Amino acid sequence: MSSDKIKRLYELRESDPREAIELARDLDPGLGPEEREAAAVVLVDCGDAVGDFSSVSKGVEIFDELVASAGSHPGLSYNLANALQVRARLVHGPLSPISGKAFEDRFRARVQFGAVLRDGTASSELKSQALTNIGILLLDTSRWVEGLDCFQRALKVLPWNGVAAYQEMRHSMGLAGLFYRKHETYQTYCHIDTLLQRIRQLADVVISNQEAIIDFSGREALRTVIDAAKDAAKIEPIPRKLIENSYFEFIDAEALALSICCSAEEYQAGRFDLLTVPSIRAKKSDGHGVPEVTCPLRVPRS
Template identity: 30%
Template sequence: MELAEQAEKLNRLVDESPQEAIRQALELSGSINIDMLKAAILVDAGGLLKDFDSVFKGVEIFRLVVGKCKENSELSYNLANGLHALALSTRYEGYSWYGITEKYRLEARQLYYKAAIDSEATHDTRSQSFTNLGNLLWSSYRWVEAYDFYSQALEENPENGVASSGALKMLRYALNQGLGDPGLVKSEIEHLADHVKQNIETIYSYSGEYGVNGITGEITDIRPVQKTEQVAHIDSYEGFVVKNNLTLSPTIHSHAHGSQYWDNINIASVVSTTGSGGSVPEIFAMVNVLKSEYILARQLLFDACHERFKETGNYNDTLDYACYGVNQSALALAQRSALDILDKIAVASLSYLGIDGAKGASMKTAWFKKVKKGQKSRELAPVIEEEVEKGNTALLAMTEISRDLSNEQGFLAIKQSSRNSSTHRFTVLHDMGLPHENGETGCVEHYRFQEFARESLQTLKLARAGVVYFVQMVLIRERRLSGERDGVSLPLFVPSHEYIRGREE
């Protein structure tokens, strides 16, 4: 039988009888292409049945092939699918599932991201990689990041109904959490439902009949409404913010704004102790600083990418197509400023939770016990673990960001290394070419300007997600605490800074 015929037959069996598909796949042997088909069926059918052993066999085949062709993004994507399926095939028994599956999910996120940003990969591979990265992030409640990646998947393939269904799910979650403007969120959900129904064919090609049935079943209660493009009268900066979904707002999807204060995510109230003397808790000052520093980093990124800073220096040309000047330095500053926000989120979180050592906390280490010599995995500190086990999903999301930043295999590790470079060493950006070595001493690190700008944008999105998770973490905890307290409980509401200063619209 021809390979194409075998693939069609087995893929049909995956939907009709996954167990039989596994049995027949195990009998396959031959060329590398036969091995790839065998692995794909074992992963897909095994994933449907949550058959860990079958998925594991498929993963091992993919890993052998990827080892021979490390630069092939499609193979990396397939291996990531297998690792994700391994995690989902691991029995869920509360929070312990995250520790047991950490190594699978960590590697899968890195491989998905690698395939998603590979300029040599096809649009389909990049779109599917962004989509599945979003799915994987959602499994640990990183819904803001997931929404961003679903949006990027749609940029790669505007007909990707799996991505629009994922984005819809994230907005539904936000609505159920009481986050965002209900009217705006519901309207976008209806637009996304229409997009899903218009792209069933793509859903089938990406996810098969099982995927179609699952996705369409989730939106039967939504009235689909076609989206009409409205041209908003906004300046180039706000256009950049809306296009890239950078608004610091609980309504996380892109939309134009009627107010000059459109970065309006805030903590509404916290329960204050009677001994506080009526002073405003520090957490409000912390949120204000987090917001203002994010907004400044965003403005820096925009101005640097559009070369809006006036240049007053002249520089020696190093004859390697490097770019020097205040705009390049501003871009590096925007990137590290955005990453610095994550460390401040860690400080604010430990301070709010009443954990010692908050002042010196960092996003990479704040949540965990001290690692013992020879220990590879990191365990959550008792207070953090207790809060997560009580249902604080936003805190879980922040601990998972930390793992991706601090682990060499994490897909966010590159952001940490580039921040360290621009802070402690010398970052040089190039508009053409790129030296193979980082200079004579290793003190100068080279990046392509466009790639550095893209990663800086992603870092800004990450900082935005971190701020949203932090606010959500406080919201979840305050709701729980208010239900646990006996007697009279008086929440402390804080007035608008703009109102107090006489700048309210």
């Protein structure tokens, strides 16, 4: 595959995904690893755009072959993980968080994203993207509290990661809604005023880093993201009191509290580990495995 053909592939990825898929499928077995990786990226991205499961699977197959033949590097690990994540979203069949093909793909994706995080040669941008995608993988199986942790970590690695800020912002908004609708159940999850201020801060990050959103998620995602951020930015800012105790300051900085958002007053009163689990449900047909922790937080995808 010539450099001109690679350039053409990427141009078609933006303008005509279906034609890009046809071009990427026309693979020469003698292609070098860089050309094969480029074709696989296009198969996955365009397959995701048009809902073509077979193209995404072909991309996964190529990435697996590249890893088996030449070993991995941070970019390849990330691309394979992304492909597996996309296939899990499109897969036909069982979607259980504890069994089925989607579960296997999500698990493999997290392993590959983890390889990116452990690689000392990976850039901050790639590590932050990997953390963001791990958070989304956790959300896909209702593990949204862990997902929020990943988005926060992604922002620590790359403070202008607007995608991580948006994901944390919109799911925190969902939690705020639950707090008001079912206060008795969710009052231990967070201090609502502190949570609202966090949402307000995240909205500023999103609005100020639109180019990062385009780079990470594409221009088509920008409008929905910005509209949501503008709504969140209407929250009236309230200065947060400083946490004076160094131990509590450490707990807050490392996100070790069980409460998702704590105020300085709550830390001082020792109310930062009161999180409760509403319910754990399992059916007889589920078989052996860890039962899913059920939480009704459901925020529509953008």
